[in-house]
Amino acid sequence: MSNAAPGTGLPLPELDVIRIERMHARGHHGVLDHERRDGQDFFVDAEVWVDTRTAASSDAIGDTVHYGELMHALYDVVAGEPVDLLETLAERLAAVVLGFPGPQAARITVHKPQAPVDLRFDDVTVSVLRFRTDDEEMSA
Secondary structure (H helix, E strand, O other): OOOEOOOOOOEOOOOEEEEEEEEEEEEOOOOOHHHHHHOEEEEEEEEEEEOOHHHHHHOOHHHOOOHHHHHHHHHHHHHOOOOOOHHHHHHHHHHHHHHOOOOOEEEEEEEOOOOOOOOOOOOOEEEEEEEOOHHHHHHO
16 A cells, blocks of 8 residues: 555655654563563653744744653652553553643554563564544544
C-alpha cells in the first residue's frame, strides 16, 4: 500500500512529529517479586504528532509541546507506581502525552532489555498508538 495521494505521487498529508528516543528511567515494573523489589532499566520512545506551524511562526515554546516537560512527565511515570505489564505502562505513558495540549496522536514504545527470560535477546518492547479523542481535545 502506497503512502502517496492517489494520482499525484505526493505524500499524504501528515502532522509534524516530535520524537524522543530511548529515554532511560529505572522502574520497578513486572510480575516477578525481584522485578518489583530490585527494579530494572526501562527505555521509552515517544512519537508525538502535533501541528508545529504556529510554533514555527511565533518561535514561542508555548505554541508547541515542550519536549523537556514531556520527558520529565514520562520519566515520572516509569519511575513511579509499579505495574505488572509493559502494556499497562505504555498505556499510561500515552495518556500522559495526550494530556498535554496539542498532540493529536502518540506512539509509545517501552523497552525492557533486562526482561527475565532465560534466553539471549537484545530487547523486549511493547508499542501502542493512541489518538486524541474529542473529549480529550475539549479538556486540554
